[in-house]
Amino acid sequence: MVKDIYSDFAKDYDQFGSISDIDQKEQAFINKVFQKYGVKQVLDCACGTGKHLYIVHKMGFDIVGSDYSSSMLDVCQKNLMKEGINIPLKQVDYRYLENTWNQKYDAVLCMTQAIAHMHTKDDLIKAMKSMYKRLNMNGILVMTQGTTHLTLQNQFRFSLVINNQDFSRLYVRDIEDGFQMVNILDIFHSTTKNEMKKHSMKLKILLDDDFKCLLKEAGFKKVELYGDYQMNSYQKDNSWKLIVVAQK
Ligand SMILES: C[S@@+](CC[C@H](N)C(=O)[O-])C[C@H]1O[C@@H](n2cnc3c(N)ncnc32)[C@H](O)[C@@H]1O
Incomplete structure (x- = not known):
């Protein structure tokens, strides 16, 4: 069993902003990527308190969510109810998605550094392969983080x-x-x-080359790395974000 390290943090997590506080640039980015790859059905496999469930649902896509942390899922459930939105939610470790989700999706989301909770290469590959298996052919995995070469200075x-x-x-x-x-x-x-x-x-610190190597090993055929929501390429010396779009 993995320890729920969010059990204490969950109830204050949304001091970052309520789920309906949409980052317009992030929304535009997701929309652009989903249009590019013809996405219709989406799984957010580390949904946290539901920020991206809300954004993607509002954009008109079908989305379901899961997370390992029951405390984050409790907050998520309350957040969605408050917004009058009904989205299927499950408690699932993203290394074993196939045990719970048997459908396949056009996109899997694993946002805001959720993948960095994997501390070993074995676990990282296990998680990425599990996400890969939930994707339809040509489907995409989207991951974001605020840790970059620049922010680590x-x-x-x-x-x-x-x-x-x-x-x-x-x-x-x-x-x-x-x-x-x-x-x-x-x-x-x-x-x-x-x-x-x-x-x-x-x-775990994961940067551009780590994502390229790990995702290739997990089976992804194409890995794109962006440095912001305007879709500029990731650059070691001046990117504040690292955004990964990997295609099956
Ligand atoms: C920083 S939060 C981000 C939450 C959400 N993606 C967002 O952008 O607001 C990281 C999330 O990853 C989840 N997580 C960590 N390890 C996980 C695992 N093995 N399986 C599923 N979720 C996991 C945590 O419970 C937490 O909700």
Whole structure:
């Protein structure tokens, strides 16, 4: 059994923004890629609190979601209910998707660094092969992350990712031996709540060449790497995002 490292973080996760707070650039990117590859049916295999389920559903595609964390799924279920949306949700480890999802999809999503929770090459390949198997021929796997060659530079070790009147979220990252320990400091500073919480996540550092090698080994025939939602190619010295589109 894998430990649910989101059990504590899940209820505050959406301080990043509610699922209906759509990033228009991300939405436009997903739409463009889905049109390019003729996508109709989608599986989000690390759906978290449901951000991409909401975006993709609103764009008119069929989507189902799963995640390993029951606490993230609980928040997701509540979020979708609040929006009046009914999307099938399952608790599934994305290394074993075939045990639960027997249909195939035109696109599988594994967004916002969800793949970096795999710490060994064996697990990474297992997960990517499992995603590959859920795809129709010529289907695509889409993965995104905010970790790039640029963001790993020491000057970005501390980043204040949220800072509003009532709440701040600070990331402090310790990088060692191919991993980053992301320490998340949540500070509630409103008139009614003064509290500090700390969460830590150990994430595998995966960059452009890692994705190319791993995805090829998992069977994907084409791997495209973008550095932003405007579809500019990934560049080591100035990309703030690493976005992967891999075709079966
Ligand atoms: C940073 S969150 C991103 C959530 C969502 N994709 C988003 O973009 O908001 C990473 C998610 O990956 C999920 N995850 C980690 N390991 C997993 C696994 N083995 N199988 C399925 N989901 C997993 C976590 O439970 C968490 O919800």
